Amino acid sequence: AELGLDRSGVSDAELAALLSGAALPDGAQPIALTYAGHQFGQFNPQLGDGRAHLLGEIVAPDARRFDIQLKGSGRTPYSRGGDGKAALGPVLREYLVSEAMHALGIPTTRSLAAVKTGDGVFREVFLPGAVLTRVAASHIRVGTFAYFAAHHGADAVRQLSDHAIARHYPAAADATNPYLAFFEAVVEAQAALIARWMQVGFVHGVMNTDNCSIAGETIDYGPCAFLDRYAADTVFSSIDRQGRYAFGNQPGIARWNMHRLAEALAGAVHAIGGDEDVAKLGPMIDGFADHYFAYWLPGMRAKIGLAGAEDGDMQLVLDLLKAMEAGKADFTLLFRSLSQAQAGDDTAALALFEDLSGFDLWLVQWHERLARDPQSTAERTAAMEAVNPLYIARNHKVEEALASANGGNYAPFFSLLEVVQNPYIERVEWANYALPAPDGTDEYVTFCGT
Numbered sequence: 001a002e003l004g005l006d007r008s009g010v011s012d013a014e015l016a017a018l019l020s021g022a023a024l025p026d027g028a029q030p031i032a033l034t035y036a037g038h039q040f041g042q043f044n045p046q047l048g049d050g051r052a053h054l055l056g057e058i059v060a061p062d063a064r065r066f067d068i069q070l071k072g073s074g075r076t077p078y079s080r081g082g083d084g085k086a087a088l089g090p091v092l093r094e095y096l097v098s099e100a101m102h103a104l105g106i107p108t109t110r111s112l113a114a115v116k117t118g119d120g121v122f123r124e125v126f127l128p129g130a131v132l133t134r135v136a137a138s139h140i141r142v143g144t145f146a147y148f149a150a151h152h153g154a155d156a157v158r159q160l161s162d163h164a165i166a167r168h169y170p171a172a173a174d175a176t177n178p179y180l181a182f183f184e185a186v187v188e189a190q191a192a193l194i195a196r197w198m199q200v201g202f203v204h205g206v207m208n209t210d211n212c213s214i215a216g217e218t219i220d221y222g223p224c225a226f227l228d229r230y231a232a233d234t235v236f237s238s239i240d241r242q243g244r245y246a247f248g249n250q251p252g253i254a255r256w257n258m259h260r261l262a263e264a265l266a267g268a269v270h271a272i273g274g275d276e277d278v279a280k281l282g283p284m285i286d287g288f289a290d291h292y293f294a295y296w297l298p299g300m301r302a303k304i305g306l307a308g309a310e311d312g313d314m315q316l317v318l319d320l321l322k323a324m325e326a327g328k329a330d331f332t333l334l335f336r337s338l339s340q341a342q343a344g345d346d347t348a349a350l351a352l353f354e355d356l357s358g359f360d361l362w363l364v365q366w367h368e369r370l371a372r373d374p375q376s377t378a379e380r381t382a383a384m385e386a387v388n389p390l391y392i393a394r395n396h397k398v399e400e401a402l403a404s405a406n407g408g409n410y411a412p413f414f415s416l417l418e419v420v421q422n423p424y425i426e427r428v429e430w431a432n433y434a435l436p437a438p439d440g441t442d443e444y445v446t447f448c449g450t
Contacts, residue, residue: 003112003135004061020115020131021053021073028055032076036150037143037210038260040244045150047143047210048078051086054139065167067139068112071132087127088116089402092413094132094221096401100393100420101218106196107189108218109136128406137217140164142257143210145264154267161268168215177273183265184284187258189216191291194254198247199299200389201227201331205237205446207245207253209260223446226392228437230324230331236395236446251296255288302387303335304366305342305380308373316362316369323358330436332392339384342370343377352436389423391433395444 007015017023024030032049053076055068071094072086095111102108112133119129140160148156158179165172165182175181193216197204204211205223213219223237232248240246245253262281270278293314300317301309324334329352337348346363353359375383393416401413419433426434437444 002060003058003066005058015113016115019070019113019133020117021070025055030055030070032078033139033144034078034147035141035143035210036147037141037208038146038257039208039210040240040242043146045147046078047147049076049139050079050082051076051084052134065137067134067136069134069136069139071134072117072129073131083121085117085119085121085129086131087121087123088114088130089127089406090222091130091132092402092405093224093398094134096398096413096417096420097221097224097393098218099417100423101202103421103423104196104200104389104392106200106202106218107193107216109134109213111135136213136219137215138164138167138213139219140167140214141210141219142212142214142261142264143208144214145261146209149264149267154271157264158268158271161265164214177269177277179265179268179272180277180280180284183258183262183269183281184287186214186216186261187284187288188291190254190258191251191288192216192295193218194251195292195295195299197250198296199303200392201230201247203227203234203236203245203247204250205240205245207250207257209257212254212257225395225398225444225446227331228395228444229328230321230334231328232321232325236444238445251289251292254292255285258288259285299387302383304338305370305375305384306373307375307380307383310369310372312369316365319358319362319365323353323362326358327353327355329353329359332389333434333436335388336385336390339381339388342367342380342384386424390426391419391423391430393420394433394437395446396437397433 018025030053032053034048036043036045037047051073052069052071053073055070058066058068060066072091073084075084091114095114098108098111102110112135115131117129117131120126121129145157145160148160161179161182165178169182169185172178172181172185203225204218205225211220225236227234227247232246233243234247235243235245237245243249262285266278266281269281297314297317301313304317304320306313324331334349334352337352340346341349341363350356397416401416404412419430
């Protein structure tokens with residue numbers, strides 16, 4: 001409905017054929033996109049959509065433009081020896097987590113459909129194959145700019161930039177140097193996105209520059225996961241052995257990615273404004289932190305029930321995170337329980353800690369700060385429960401749903417999907433989805449698997 005697609009008169013079989021690549025919409029000319037990428041810090045000059053085909057673009061009724069892409073649809077010129085297919089499990093993971101992120105209000109690609117192909121996909125064992133229909137504002141990445149800069153030079157980068165500006169940041173076109181204004185807009189969009197990740201405990205897993213969208217959307221849900229117990233050094237990805245993309249490193253890595261974008265744009269910036277404008281790229285990169293905290297701190301204030309702002313609020317939030325890490329508290333449930341604690345019942349919050357020494361002191365400081373805040377208790381409760389989810393796509397629940405789906409039973413998947421699409425509304429029948437992770441899941445590992 002949001003895309004303005006009318007499926008009336010189209011059977012499920014016809015729809016499945018269109019959304020798996022077995023049949024094409026009238027006029028579609030599928031393409032695979034090429035890009036480069038810094039993978040774990042190392043530049044790879046030739047990557048691309050190895051198993052994905054862009055069917056085309058759709059202009060929605062509200063005039064927004066979207067890419068429609070099939071993932072797992074077969075070999076492309078960029079397959080690098082792969083079979084171009086996807087297994088059902090990773091397809092359903094992306095469907096589930098991307099829809100969960102959307103429900104949390106975080107910019108993200110969306111999942112329109114998952115279609116089982118009937119083919120087996122060999123990944124050490126044979127698994128059921130599937131195709132994901134992904135919807136995105138666009139699939140232009142930082143790695144796209146790196147590819148153009150490395151292979152085609154500043155003129156090509158300017159053409160790509162003009163396209164990205166028209167599509168995503170039209171106000172930049174009116175600037176004295178549109179490419180400089182474009183870069184600053186992307187930096188702010190990335191800072192805002194990562195701030196939202198950090199506020200909900202989301203770990204992307206592989207923040208390579210080819211997984212960094214110019215549009216400021218979360219893209220490429222491979223080894224992603226949500227925190228259970230809070231720890232800044234949490235890593236889920238099996239291939240991130242050095243912890244480069246650990247939870248707490250995500251803001252710094254996003255800034256690093258913006259530095260790589262600046263390098264790709266430098267020639268185009270220079271062509272308009274010379275050395276003087278190129279020199280402005282450095283301060284804009286350094287400004288990432290200012291943009292990040294401008295989004296992160298107000299969001300964290302809201303999570304702990306503060307409507308106003310004081311100079312000590314940053315330290316108050318940092319002290320809470322330190323206490324949570326020392327006490328091994330569940331990230332999602334702790335913030336949710338604070339709405340009860342501010343109203344006088346801290347039982348649920350205290351129960352989440354193995355060690356209360358840091359949290360006890362924090363509670364005293366927090367209540368002193370709340371006493372200076374303008375909201376009533378009832379107003380604060382409503383505000384906190386509107387920004388602190390009760391339900392996330394918990395790792396053990398995701399794995400249970402995917403294992404069941406691989407065996408042909410989709411009921412757990414659809415139940416979990418309904419829950420994560422309504423993350424803030426408490427329902428008695430969903431109590432099991434709001435429990436902390438069971439013992440033995442601390443060493444949870446995710447795999448690209450796609």
